[in-house]
Amino acid sequence: MAKSSADIGKLGAGRPKNADIEHWDVEDEQFWQQTGKRIASRNLWISIPSLLMGFAVWLMWGMITTQMQNLGFPFTVSQLFTLTAIAGLSGATLRIPASFMIRIAGGRNTIFLTTALLMLPAAGTGVALMNPETPFWVFQALALLSGIGGGNFACSMSNISTFYPKKQQGYALGMNAGLGNFGVTTMQILIPLVMTIGIFGAIAGSPMELQSSSGTLIGRIEAGTDTWIQNAGFIWLVFLVPLAFLGWFGMNNIRDITPNPGNPAAAFGKILGLYGVGILTSIIGVVALGWLNMWLALPLTIGLTLALLRMMPGQIRTNIQKQFAIFSNKHTWSMTVLYIATFGSFIGFSAALPLSISVIFGNMMEVAADGSITRVANPDGPSALTWAWMGPFVGALIRPLGGWISDKLGGSIVTQAISVIMVVASAAVGYVMMLAYNSTDPNQYFWMFLLLFIVLFAASGIGNGSTFRTIGVIFDQQQKGPVLGWTSAVAAYGAFIAPRVMGEQIKMGTPELAMYGFAIFYAVCLVVNWWFYLRPGAEIKNP
16 A cells, blocks of 8 residues: 555654654655655665675784784784684674664664674774784684674665665665675775875884785785784774764664664664674684584584574564574575575685685795605795785676666576576686696686686676575565575675685695585586576576
């Protein structure tokens, strides 16, 4: 039923922009054109930079640990990689409780607080990096808190999905996620640059001297150069402070989606309680990885998180149990698999590509006079800090296009096409990695390697838009938010799994096996997508 002009007027003049919205029906064309479109656009364009900051803070440890090693921080390479893994694990785990926040605490309350919380790991990391003697456990705690940025994706996407009609789900979710994903590229470009100058003056402390050469997008930096590594944390406060204000004064709670968020203090308490569960299980997951195989520790972490959420007190438990209905829907599981292939690949390869460049092309085979072969440093190897940003940049840039094309053609058809591309590209890049790893001149294979990875990123970016568009069409207004959050949570473990799998295979001298394994998984996704959404007689045809 269409809203009356009086109902529509309730959202009009005389009310603050951040007031709770009592009536929201974007499937009504009159309501959408007169009022809904304007409000949805405002919320989207505040959400996008907030999500971008979340990605930047979450994934900053890959760049920070590289520079910590160059500056001679007293930690082993294994310890430094542990920091990246902790951030990846907590970011994925925190997405699970974040999936349920919007319907419990409201969109405005959630986006404001989760954005403001990013100031803790940003400022804390800056302070900790001012002193090379800072204990390792402090960095572990800060990496864990950085996972808040990863968790924010689930609540951000859940929130934006409620503001747009089904016909524009691909556009809205593609813009929010695609431009938000630019946080990865922003971080990879900005951190090396801000470390080259004391932009915060005496407030941020003194520089340190590089013990090993480093680099930026624009060139190599030699050992002995002054470096302000602490800026890698402090720089995000420049953006987070105004974004928190924008979120509070410019966004809205929708009461049709969140009937009882409570006053702001109560809503904040719910959000902190949900994230508290995720932080606890993230810690348990990190400990479990020291005892168990990765493929056992990660499901244990997910299962424990869900179990503790079901035990939350009072109204929170009742609300979460209602949202747990998504797990009885088979399409929740089929879309989870497909989103692992798209977003899981994007975020996993974003974390793994710098390591792959450094290890595969930073070394080469040398044949001695007696015919023996040893692996030695490649003096002309490409810098990961110079090239690694390109793949994530393309993947994020093209994601909105994936949503737009899917709105026109259908999400499942687009997903099927990019899955074929990912099968071929993954197998091809594996073959090139094998050639480069075993070559006396790996540089000759670098451009083919980089191009194939950019193809993978582009395909995964388009697939991110197509799978989210499909979710927005399959599920109703009450379920699509939690499903978006849940699928993104599971897929986010790619930030932990891909670097680990690729690192293990590179260490064994068989980097191609990791990529061949991914190619097989993408082939499985082809079958899943066809069976559920494209075959004759499918229950839901080409959504």
